[in-house]
Amino acid sequence: MQKTPSIAYNLSGWMDTSPEVRPAVNDNWQSRRELAAALRRLNTAVLTRDVPTELLQSVTATMQAEAARIEANEVVPGTKAQAERNSTQHGQLPDIFYEINPASGQSNAIAPPMHIWQTDGRVHACVTPSWSYEGPFEHLHGGIIALLFDQVLGAGQRITGVAGRTGTLEIRFHHPTLLNKTLHLVAKVDRVVGRKKFMVGELWADDVRTASCKGVFISERNWPDAIA
Numbered sequence: 575m576q577k578t579p580s581i582a583y584n585l586s587g588w589m590d591t592s593p594e595v596r597p598a599v600n601d602n603w604q605s606r607r608e609l610a611a612a613l614r615r616l617n618t619a620v621l622t623r624d625v626p627t628e629l630l631q632s633v634t635a636t637m638q639a640e641a642a643r644i645e646a647n648e649v650v651p652g653t654k655a656q657a658e659r660n661s662t663q664h665g666q667l668p669d670i671f672y673e674i675n676p677a678s679g680q681s682n683a684i685a686p687p688m689h690i691w692q693t694d695g696r697v698h699a700c701v702t703p704s705w706s707y708e709g710p711f712e713h714l715h716g717g718i719i720a721l722l723f724d725q726v727l728g729a730g731q732r733i734t735g736v737a738g739r740t741g742t743l744e745i746r747f748h749h750p751t752l753l754n755k756t757l758h759l760v761a762k763v764d765r766v767v768g769r770k771k772f773m774v775g776e777l778w779a780d781d782v783r784t785a786s787c788k789g790v791f792i793s794e795r796n797w798p799d800a801i802a
């Protein structure tokens with residue numbers, strides 16, 4: 575019989591139910607969000623401007639010095655280590671995932687970031703990928719689309735109440751997906767067979783379905799002890 579997840583890994587707090595991004599849990603995370611937004615802006619600016627070499631070198635020197643200032647602080651490697659500190663600064667595990675996930679983390683500069691929420695037994699997401707995510711000319715990179723699907727389907731499997739890992743993702747790219755445009759993703763549980771959760775999802779740009787995905791997620795063998 576399946577055990578009830580421990581409080582720290584209770585899945586109910588992991589999913590937003592609103593299209594609004596939830597506020598940061600404290601000033602530290604809010605400041606991290608603002609820094610991540612500045613880093614995304616800088617990255618996109620560097621990629622899309624004809625910048626003189628001297629200016630690039632000057633900005634590099636500044637950024638190296640700023641990175642060193644951040645690195646001078648205590649190392650807390652990864653989500654698990656941060657959650658175990660359980661301090662007011664780091665927050666609880668769902669808060670930490672919400673902030674630092676590479677697809678949806680508001681405080682992770684490499685995340686576009688995508689916002690995910692759940693309503694009516696489905697998972698929805700919206701994201702506006704910038705030039706930083708270009709693959710073919712003026713269009714979104716297919717690997718980034720795979721990242722978005724993995725995260726949305728991975729979030730959707732939590733509807734079953736048990737977390738698991740991605741076993742297989744199968745993506746069909748129907749049309750090129752434009753950059754700098756708000757995209758919508760939707761996913762649902764198609765069926766559950768033993769520990770296998772079969773998920774389906776779609777990526778939409780306005781009324782064009784540009785990609786669809788099927789995913790198999792395998793529940794943790796001894797949930798929740800396996801990840802506690």
Ligand SMILES: CCCCCCCC(=O)SCCNC(=O)CCNC(=O)[C@H](O)C(C)(C)COP(=O)(O)OP(=O)(O)OC[C@H]1O[C@@H](n2cnc3c(N)ncnc32)[C@H](O)[C@@H]1OP(=O)(O)O
Nearest residue numbers: 671724725728729738739740741742768769770790792795
């Ligand atoms: C909280 C944040 C959400 C994040 C969302 C993003 C999620 C991720 O990116 S996870 C990272 C990417 N995925 C991974 O690293 C997974 C790596 N693979 C593994 O760890 C293991 O192979 C794992 C867990 C998938 C399966 O291992 P295990 O639990 O031993 O499964 P196993 O007992 O062999 O098989 C169970 C069933 O699943 C099936 N299965 C196993 N692997 C796969 C697979 N890759 N694809 C499809 N089905 C599979 C088996 O055939 C078996 O089916 P049946 O019961 O019908 O015989």
